[in-house]
Amino acid sequence: MKQIVVLTGESGAGKTSALRHLEDLGFYAIDNIPLSLVEELIDLIEESSKIEKAVLVVDARSPEFEQKARELFSRLKERHPNLSIWYLTARKEKLLNRFKETRRPHPFQRFYPDKNLEELIEREKEVYEKLFSLFDRTIDTTNLTVHDLKRLIKELLLLQKPQLQVTFLSFGFKFGVPQTADNVFDVRFLPNPHFVPELKRKTGMDQEVADYIFRFPESQEALKKIKELVLFTLPQYEKEGKAYVTYAVGCTGGQHRSVAFAEILAEEVAREFPEFQIFVEHREQGVRRRVSEEGCSGRPPEELSRLPSGEPEKGRKPLQGR
Incomplete structure (x- = not known):
């Protein structure tokens, strides 16, 4: 034929x-x-x-x-x-x-x-x-x-299903909304670790910052609702034929709340959709890494407040245009 x-x-x-x-x-x-x-x-x-x-x-x-x-x-x-x-x-x-x-x-x-x-x-x-x-x-x-x-x-x-590439991008609203975002979530309404002296100089990639953010019920509820929307929309994007999808999460400076949310969302979605390429990117830190194929922690889904501890990459310039 x-x-x-x-x-x-x-x-x-x-x-x-x-x-x-x-x-x-x-x-x-x-x-x-x-x-x-x-x-x-x-x-x-x-x-x-x-x-x-x-x-x-x-x-x-x-x-x-x-x-x-x-x-x-x-x-x-x-x-x-x-x-x-x-x-x-x-x-x-x-x-x-x-x-x-x-x-x-x-x-x-x-x-x-x-x-x-x-x-x-x-x-x-x-x-x-x-x-x-x-x-x-x-x-x-x-x-x-x-x-x-x-x-x-x-x-x-070749009738092969393209492997959707999904990015969870953290950013600071005071530096502008990323133009590449397909969806933007605002978490500025949540308690801010910036005003906790011992957390101010850390980021959402640090365990103690994530623990602080997700101790609050409103943070847990916001994460749950955002994740539900992501899990609903991703199959629709795949059906539409998109090759790239970016979910951006913003807080004031892009250091704490948005970073913690992007980290946990990327890990959870990588577990739900192992066939997709999942990335997490922190614009204000100049950090981007692949979450899929790196291996997930294997924690049960209900343990949403725990993130991998670790320091952000050093010596990298902020990613341009992201």
Whole structure:
């Protein structure tokens, strides 16, 4: 059976790179196809004895896309059970940066000459929101390098489930909210070890700091609720096709409460999802390490207030842009 991929998605989200990777993997590649020609081309591919794999880029650059894409995609899925539709997306901030770096005009500029770049990106996203239910695979390229995207495409074609990479990131609100966060939790309402003299110079990676934080019932309850949300959303992110997910936990300075929460959440989730790559990162300390495959402590789930003791890494500069 032939393998046919219809590639669509937002401008700047990586369709050109994905098309190139698929072509390198032996796919017959056709870019920027008018909607009126798509069905005829697919019929020709199905009839050809020389084409076994093909990828077609169909996107909102076509003036008729918004009006006709839903009907076309629905019809293609009915007529061609071997066809899959891949949707590439990225966060607005990332798309803005990509367009500024390349200095290329947004394709929607010809449709909406009076809109600025941010408005054009938002308008294009609105077009695709109406089509979500028709996509077989959604690929968020916000945090993907070209090499990450190539690896992910290979995994998808081999019908292997991509290994989701999950980061629990601690940060200080006074230094800004991390732009890479998919979810942000604020724990500034909890008792602060900063005001305990013997704990002030330590971090949430120190056992005595974690013991202090989790002696309070409200800390235990907050941890329980955050963990419940994480355990619920992770399978949904995997189903959506995301390669990277970041849960950020913030306190005032990013030294005590957020660090302790990120540590215990990473360890607990690594136990629940051994098939994922789990990382913990402390932005204000410049520390990032992998929790999965390092081995968990084996403590029972109810013992939430105990964290591995140990000193933060020294001599490292804060991670930029995290």
